[in-house]
Amino acid sequence: MTKDASVTNRIDPDSLGFLTGDLARLMRAAFEREIDRGAVPVTSAEARVLAHMARCGATRQNKLADRLGVAPMSLTGFLDKLEQAGLIARGTDPSDRRAKIVTLTPAADAVLEQIAQAGDRARTLARRDISDADWALFRDVALRLRGNLEQARRAAVPGRGVPA
Amino acid sequence: MTKDASVTNRIDPDSLGFLTGDLARLMRAAFEREIDRGAVPVTSAEARVLAHMARCGATRQNKLADRLGVAPMSLTGFLDKLEQAGLIARGTDPSDRRAKIVTLTPAADAVLEQIAQAGDRARTLARRDISDADWALFRDVALRLRGNLEQARRAAVPGRGVPA
DNA sequence: GTCATTTAGTATGTCGGCCTTACTATATGG
DNA sequence: CCATATAGTAAGGCCGACATACTAAATGAC
Incomplete structure (x- = not known):
């Protein structure tokens, strides 16, 4: 290859x-x-x-x-x-x-x-064509992804936690 | 209420x-x-x-x-x-x-x-903290959502399908 | 009580991600 | 042959964001 x-x-x-x-x-x-x-x-x-x-x-x-x-x-x-x-x-x-x-x-x-x-x-x-069960799990994971990313963003912002 | x-x-x-x-x-x-x-x-x-x-x-x-x-x-x-x-x-x-x-x-x-x-x-x-199984289903649903939305977008574009 | 520091909201300027219209050059099909 | 369509682009613009610097107000150490 x-x-x-x-x-x-x-x-x-x-x-x-x-x-x-x-x-x-x-x-x-x-x-x-x-x-x-x-x-x-x-x-x-x-x-x-x-x-x-x-x-x-x-x-x-x-x-x-x-x-x-x-x-x-x-x-x-x-x-x-x-x-x-x-x-x-x-x-x-x-x-x-x-x-x-x-x-x-x-x-x-x-x-x-x-x-x-x-x-x-x-x-x-x-x-369209997505079941209620799949939809519910998708939303749940999306909310958790957002939470994780929001935490990462706050940690990256200057002036938060450890002084810049 | x-x-x-x-x-x-x-x-x-x-x-x-x-x-x-x-x-x-x-x-x-x-x-x-x-x-x-x-x-x-x-x-x-x-x-x-x-x-x-x-x-x-x-x-x-x-x-x-x-x-x-x-x-x-x-x-x-x-x-x-x-x-x-x-x-x-x-x-x-x-x-x-x-x-x-x-x-x-x-x-x-x-x-x-x-x-x-x-x-x-x-x-x-x-x-972080999302299982492989949940991740796989999330991706699958996301790809299907995107496919559905892409179809809707193509249908909405002037000049496609039914003449404007 | 003073004053250095911080905060709330905003003015200004800028950037990235997109779009539409109109144009030139080229291709197509009747 | 020529009307129509297409490929790519110039120009202008909109929307969603940001950073810096500013004024006014609040806070807390001394």
Whole structure:
């Protein structure tokens, strides 16, 4: 077997890194097609912000950024647009005047329902011919992979644990 | 139960769309940390192009773009950089002077090995405490999800199947 | 009480990953 | 022969992220 053959056989275009990238890119495209069809006025990342806010209620921005795993500035950009669309509101934190509390507005209810429906349709496309049992195990492993990767990310961030 | 409670309980920040986005974002970050550590001279998307080329050998650009699921112009950008880095070469297709055949250069061997090693390390972080059996089923379901989504994408592209 | 240090949020600039439109050169088929 | 389609690309743009540096506010050691 030549060296060339051994090198090219070793790399796997379906390894975890590439496979998760494919899944995300294709799921996002499917979701965006459904968002367009339903005229939902948010992007997929903005939808994710709203989904997390719906789950955790009124929250400080820094906590929400941490929960989403993005830099505070990234969240600020998303919130600017969502505030402009009338879907969230920012208020001051009486216990710390630097901090801001973000909340969903009543207008967000309808959009959240649209997002949920778009997600349902995209997931239905993806899940075709996959049993409930396989699906449950897939989700379980995916959640554990995410947890492991989230831990690795926190360990890699400067200023955490051992001083930089 | 109030209406507000029912709406916010319905949306799931861990539904497939958001979950795959999280996995991709975190895997990409882990892979990029390993690429940086190993001084690998490519981005994650460029690595993916090389991985697919390694698998399918000398190929026309339009076929490679199709295999990667990106627009021809997107692939052109990646190939420009890889060519500039000396990792791929473009040649003419004698059977069609419009078409170009892309091949890996000998210099790509070492980079492919580095990419494979970076991917191994990232995957090891992610897989911690996940059994071989669970892993195998996860991969199987992920590949099927990708296949389903790829089919849905092809069906949605204008000019395919039923005329637009 | 003072002040060095830290933190919350943001302005600005940048990068990577993609896309669309429009173009030239070439191929195809009626 | 020529209308139509295709391969690859130039140009411009969008989205999702980040880093640095800044202001305002909080904290804690002394």
